[in-house]
Amino acid sequence: MRKAPGEDGIYPEMVKSVCLAVSEYVLDMYNGCLEERAFPREMVKSVCLAVSEYVLDMYNGCLEERAFPREWKVAKGVILLKNEEKVRTDPRSYRLITLLAVWGKILERMLVNRLNEKLVDSRSTSQYGIRGGGSTEDAWCKVKECVNGTACKYVLGIFVDFKGALDNGQQRMVRHG
Known part of the structure; x- marks a missing residue:
């Protein structure tokens, strides 16, 4: 049940949703953000707290319009050697990471949190990964x-262990999956 908005018209659970997503982003050391140098974690947190009403309006707009801004989807792929002992000529020795926009990562975290809230009772007890x-x-x-x-x-x-399942999957299926 949605609580009534405050005098400012802002729903408390929406503020909580944004704050939770921002806090999780700030705490997540492996968040893979494209602008990590341009927008350090603490700066993002400070901006969100200082102008929370505007940040909230921005994310509410995205959710209401079911829109994920194109600029937030632009990614930069970076190839990393898994560790120094790996054979450098073997493609499996490398890991591809994708760096995304900070604001998109926060929206993504908000969506994941909302989905997890909705799906918590419908997931099989036999599922041991991802949840x-x-x-x-x-x-x-x-x-x-x-x-x-x-x-x-x-x-x-x-x-069964699908070693390198994602690495060896058909790229067409991964892209259009």
Whole structure:
């Protein structure tokens, strides 16, 4: 249920949504932002706090119009060597990271937070990746629980690791996926 707006017409949960996204952005050390040098984390946080009404209007406009400004989608690809021990002639020794605009990362974080709030009850308890509270250790405990809970003498397990799945995927499918 949406709370009533304050005297200024701003809904408290919208302010909270922007502040949470900005705070998470500031705390995230691996955020991959294009303008990290131009807009340091603390500067973004200070700007958002100083002119929060305008920042809120900007993000509310994006959400209401279902728009993600084109400039915020422009990315710069950077290729990094995974570590010094890797063979430099092997393409799998490198990782591609994509640097995005600061303001777009904050909008992205807001959208992810909203989706997570909506989807929290609809996700399968068998899903262990990509969602909070589901780690590799949790998946392994579930496997052990199933094995220990069976009366059978033998148990068959099939484990699949798609090594380099994203690196080796068809680029057309990745682009248009």
